[in-house]
Amino acid sequence: MIRLPGVHGLLGVHKGVAALLAALVFGAALVVSALPRMVESSLDAAARSAVGSAPPGTASLAVQFTRRPFDPRGMRTTKQVAKADTAWRALLPTALREVADPGRLYDFATSSPILIDDRAHRYMTLKWVSGAGRHVRYVKGGPPGRGSGTRVEVAVPAVAATEMSIRTGDTLRLGDLTVKVTGLFEPVRPADRFWALEPELTYVIHHRVPLAMDDDLIVTALADGDSLAGAELPILFRWLVTPAQERIGAGNAAAVLADTAEFGRRLGRQDLEVTLSTGLDRILAEYLQRLALTRALITVFLSGLAVVCLGTTALAVLLFAGRVRGDLLLMRARGASLARTMLTCGGAVALVAVPAAAAGQAAAGFVPGAPTAVARLGPAALAAGTIAIACAAALVRSGGRRSGNALRRIVLELLVLALAVASVHLLRTRGLGTGGLGTGGLGTGDAFLAPGPVLLALAAALVVLRAGPALIHLAFRAAARRSGAVPFLGLAAARAVPSAALPVLTLLPAVALAAYGMVTAGGLEEAQRQAAWERTGAEIRVERAEGIAPETLEQIAHAPGVRAVVPAAVGTTVAEVGFGGRPATVVAVDLGAYHRLVAGSPLRLPPPGSGALVSRDLSAAGSFDVGWPARTTVTPAGTVDAMPGVAAGDGALIVLPGAPAQVNTLLIAGDPEAVRPLLPSGANMTTVAGALAEITGAPLTAALTAALRVAAAALAAYALAAVAIALTGGAARRAEDLGLLRALGLTRRQAGLVTVLEAAPLLVLTAVAGLAAGLAMPALIGIDLSAYAGGCQGALSGGALLPALPGVVAGALAAGVAAVALAGAYWGGRRGHAG
Known part of the structure; x- marks a missing residue:
């Protein structure tokens, strides 16, 4: 009786690849299940915070x-x-x-x-x-x-x-x-x-x-x-x-909002x-809008994680299928049916993927938060997809109708490009998370809009797949005209690399979404810092309605740890213009001293001058009187839109130059602990650090920032894994080629360089394109995240400038992925196995 290799036999022979596959499935299941739970745990807290922080009467x-x-x-x-x-x-x-x-x-x-x-x-x-x-x-x-x-x-x-x-x-x-x-x-x-x-x-x-x-x-x-x-x-x-x-x-927030309107209608029908x-x-509507946006953003990164994790897992499955190909061919030669070989390969992968997915989901259970549908079904779908890829890999045969495959590929690529363009257009015109406010969190339109960034990354990957070979061919022709053999051999090998589509379709979305996540998280931090400074107007702000005595000002100004103090007066009055006047907020401050106080901060102050500055609604008046801080005539010398730390509301704004005679506000640079003991009774002190803690401590803001960083880290890790597996998949062919070249006199160093030049063109193109796509996403899709930045309008929206430091970090991430992969390829080539 002829014994055919069984499921356990395949796993026993290829333990390394099986362990790699298990680790990838476990990590993917953990992230896909834990990330929604982590965010969901903050949603109820955010609802309670939204209602509890509002005045009870409101x-x-x-x-x-x-x-x-x-x-x-x-x-x-x-x-x-x-x-x-x-x-x-x-x-x-x-x-x-x-x-x-x-x-x-x-x-x-x-x-x-x-x-x-x-x-x-x-x-x-x-x-x-x-x-x-x-x-x-x-x-x-x-x-x-x-x-x-x-x-x-x-x-x-x-x-x-x-x-x-x-x-x-x-x-x-x-x-x-x-x-x-x-x-x-x-x-x-x-x-x-x-x-x-x-x-x-x-x-x-x-x-x-x-x-x-x-x-x-x-x-x-x-x-x-x-x-x-x-x-x-x-x-x-x-x-x-x-x-x-x-x-x-x-x-229940959406139901409570709907019932509030219904209660009003019922009251209207009473005698x-x-x-x-x-x-x-209004409180619940704002919360639900932010809730929908949060869930939609998480869906964006979960979609990207699903694509990248499934692509990386598919590479591992194909690596496993390549390793067991000889065993499967032996089974066919000994009379096993095609279904038997498919079940054997799929069963071997199932024995690895199902326990790994279950373990990842179980580990995610330790993350606080209620399990969502994605958290419950995601790991199972991941395991099922992995098994399906294994079965499909076992069924693949050589040959086929190339023309039909090429036509289907063109149609599929055009479909992805069309969907990407349509989703980007809708994201810019409609926004994310605005399709409705049902209990499921995402609106009806978000099922199509949320994966928009993923479609954009896939479209960029398709462009790289189409343009990459042409660019590599140009580089090869340039190398062919040179005398050195190493560039010629490396680029010749790069031209002949088979099956590059899956690695590119996996790596580019990973780099793009990781860069987008890092830019978004970093940009949020910068916008939050800007909002904190705008709220306080200085490193330390002291206000007292009854006024601040000159001796108190002197004590604070000369206290150890205080670098500078600018006195100011802020109050309300009526600008005597038109019939009945115009309510106005008056700020009396020395703008020159104020500029020196906040030098190096993100604040934008009006330029110092000799005349009064007024809001645009008062700029047409030649002059007018105000009764605070003293009765005086104001002659506008310029306009001002806003002043940090001053809420003018719907009223006008007037900035009077020079230090005020009666001070009720102190703008301070220094140590808050040095100022606190010197404050008179009734004084209120706010700091940039306190305002920033209030903004970043909001449940949804903290959860979103953490989720973005976790998603970016997971995407970067799977990008590295995808590159490593792709290089390992061609190791046998590469080792055979290098062995022949080594016999012809190629040195170890040259072998490493040949391997690097084989992998570098497509890898670098993919990393650069992914980085460019990720950095362009905030401007392309135009999602306004000001709700998470303390109301700093336009935070990371389509018109916002790309934050410099997060952009540099994202670039370092893409460069790091490429550098680690190329270093591995170089040392693998030197050792001779090239994988």
Whole structure:
């Protein structure tokens, strides 16, 4: 009986190639499964951060109803208000009800402040809040009681007693109402969420109307609920539904957003004319947009990893198939069917690939985060693809219809080129991650758009495959005219290299996407640093609303560790232009000293000059007056778009030259720890380091940056593996050729150089083309990543300049891959086996 080589026999003979294949499949399964988990673990944290970092009043849903005097509709008692709260909560759609905090809070207040005793600039708002008694402590007097008719009792915040000249027992006249002050209160626990939702009960509001010289002071007082509800006053009722941030995650954010809109529609169908006021929809929409972009970017690199890993694995499988070719031919010669040989080869690869893929997926389980569909199915698909390649390799026969193959190749190449051009065009016009905001994360259009960079890299690889032989032929003709034999022999061998398509189609996308990942990650870091400086305006920024005394300025300026200090004044005023004036932010600073302070930083400041700089909306005015920091006439001498650390919002911006007389801002270069002990009470200090930590510490930003670096490292590793396997695959043929040349007098050094010249042309062309494609991708596909860069607009978008340092690092990566591969080829050629 004739024994045929079995699966275990093939693996036993070719242990080295089997181990290489197992390592490649394990690494690919680990990365493909771990990378999505790593990102997914940050998505829920990002949702909680988005909701939790917003002011509670902004993130809450406020159902509002304004009752006019003598309105026959209800809301005349606190019981009716509580009943309405239950009715509104019953209208909550399912997803919104599931995330709503069970704690109830509703209030009502006079719709506008009322003048106190006809005294100018002194106003009071009367308010009742459910459960307020549990959150206040009376430092003098007691809670308000029930009034009668036009008489109302109130309690006033203790902080307002001195500023508003109000004392316990005072009787105040508010329009037709007589108000008696029964007590002064303060918060029991100021950090409670209650006070974030009712902040006006903790301070006196300062408000200045346009063109006024003095502030209006507004105090909010607690009144008895039934007395206030029964008064014939314009009353604004408010019922708050506060989302519990720990209940909102990536999985239900889209449903909560949709239900917020549905809740508003349901309220609109009620008999009572209520409105819904909330910022939750905007918060969730911004989060979902960033979520879709994050998932789409991860899909880009997962697509590239899949192509590169599968290509490298295919090279290893073909190397294994080449090694077992003799065994398979022996099986056929001894009567085995073609299916038997295919199953033997495929079974041998399956025994290696399936356990390796399972082990990689199991190892990825230690990465925190919920497994996604890609994380669950990716390793299995990788193992199945590896086995399919092995079976196809076993079925390959020599011969065939070349013309048909050439035609199919041309059609396939044109299809890839067309898809690449179309995807790049759509990415530039539509953007990535904008195809929809479903629960799956990627929009409907992203299934085609996300692999766009991969298609672009494959198109570049096809160009190299078409143009490479012509360039190598030109180099060969130039070498043929020279007297040296080594260049001629090396380039002649390069012309005759068979089966270069798969290595190029694997190596070029690996280099391109690795370069793109490194440029993106590095560019994000530069943009984040820029945004941190823009937020603070200096290495250290100290602000104090009450002003900074000259002696404090002197102490800080002469403190050890402080290199320089520039005083400034930043405030708001009204530019007296047109009818009613124009709200404006004023910055008074010595621009020359400011330039010297931030020299070497990424800040862009307006040039110093002798006149005032104004925003473009004020530039047409010949001159105008402002009332802050002192009443003065401003004559524009130039325009300014923005100033670092200053948020002008929708108002105008005015920059006054010279050091201000009254200082409320210090711009400092030095050690923050040297400044901190010298700060007066009420001063706020921000630093570039703190702003940068806040930007980079955002869950999605940190996860995306880490994922980009992991993907770039994995792609670089598989690029090296692909080159090594490609060189090893031709080792037997190369060793035979070099053996003949060595017999004719070729030295070891010359043999190494011949091997290098054989591998170098296509390898260098591929590496250079891959690097060029990777560096061009940010400009070509135009993805704006400003959401991850602290709002630094245009970060790595189509119009952004290529970051210098990340570009150099990406170039070093491509050069390193080529250098390591050529060094291996050289030493292999010297040793004589050339592989």
